[in-house]
Amino acid sequence: MTALIEIERLTKRFGAFTAVDDVTFSVAKGEVLGFLGPNGAGKSTTMRMLAGFMTPTSGTARICGEDVVDRPVPAKRHLGFLPEGAPTYPEMTVTGFLQFCGRARGFHGSALGDRVAHAMSLTQLEGVRLQPVETLSKGFKRRVGLAAALLHDPAVLVLDEPTDGLDPNQKHEVRNLIRAMAPNKAIVISTHILEEVAAVCTRAVVIARGRVVADATPAELAAKGPTMDAVFRALTLPEVEAA
Numbered sequence: 178m179t180a181l182i183e184i185e186r187l188t189k190r191f192g193a194f195t196a197v198d199d200v201t202f203s204v205a206k207g208e209v210l211g212f213l214g215p216n217g218a219g220k221s222t223t224m225r226m227l228a229g230f231m232t233p234t235s236g237t238a239r240i241c242g243e244d245v246v247d248r249p250v251p252a253k254r255h256l257g258f259l260p261e262g263a264p265t266y267p268e269m270t271v272t273g274f275l276q277f278c279g280r281a282r283g284f285h286g287s288a289l290g291d292r293v294a295h296a297m298s299l300t301q302l303e304g305v306r307l308q309p310v311e312t313l314s315k316g317f318k319r320r321v322g323l324a325a326a327l328l329h330d331p332a333v334l335v336l337d338e339p340t341d342g343l344d345p346n347q348k349h350e351v352r353n354l355i356r357a358m359a360p361n362k363a364i365v366i367s368t369h370i371l372e373e374v375a376a377v378c379t380r381a382v383v384i385a386r387g388r389v390v391a392d393a394t395p396a397e398l399a400a401k402g403p404t405m406d407a408v409f410r411a412l413t414l415p416e417v418e419a420a
């Protein structure tokens with residue numbers, strides 16, 4: 178199976194502090210990789226480097242074979258990225274923001290309209306299409322970011338906590354959407370929600386203090402302890418690891 182995402186020995190230092198330490202993994206078409214770890218483990222930093230938004234100190238990342246540092250434009254063409262937090266340009270309406278993103282992706286005229294309408298339908302945003310983004314609830318803002326990431330139907334999706342701030346119904350819808358898109362894409366989602374791993378992921382990479390501490394299927398992870406919470410703690414707490 179061809180890996181659409183390849184991360185090789187990726188490292189990021191901020192001064193003397195190493196936030197991401199020699200991280201290597203790849204994601205093939207059809208895989209949904211859950212990227213797990215406690216607060217501050219290095220998930221967002223890894224995802225920002227993979228998305229070409231932050232330069233690695235060392236190591237490489239490729240999207241559909243394109244190096245994110247040496248060939249950022251072709252790499253980003255294949256990528257949809259949902260960063261942490263709310264979309265930029267909060268004063269724009271939902272439609273205005275998505276049209277802006279679509280034009281930046283090179284769509285115009287009826288193709289642009291079709292793309293925006295399809296992305297809004299996938300993320301159920303039609304009811305708020307004329308509302309400024311800044312007036313939306315947290316869950317709706319998250320879905321606007323998701324719609325922007327999906328707009329150009331990229332082969333690779335990198336989603337930083339896609340269900341953060343969503344109510345249980347919306348979480349269910351977004352997980353269904355991820356599952357439905359999965360066969361044709363390579364998808365990475367970061368999450369703190371362990372049930373999400375079993376619900377949508379085909380594989381999980383656990384990171385702690387910048388280093389990969391597990392790379393396994395959800396079933397293999399679950400078999401390591403009585404509960405997923407216990408497995409997560411055993412893998413990520415330094416005192417448990419040292420014991």
Ligand SMILES: Nc1ncnc2c1ncn2[C@@H]1O[C@H](COP(=O)(O)OP(=O)(O)OP(=O)(O)O)[C@@H](O)[C@H]1O
Nearest residue numbers: 191195196214215216217218219220221222223369
């Ligand atoms: N620009 C920066 N300058 C200095 N330190 C940074 C910077 N960005 C991140 N860090 C540090 O790097 C570490 C990893 O942060 P990161 O945001 O990647 O963690 P995370 O796993 O995404 O955490 P969370 O689950 O809380 O979102 C943290 O200790 C953070 O404070």
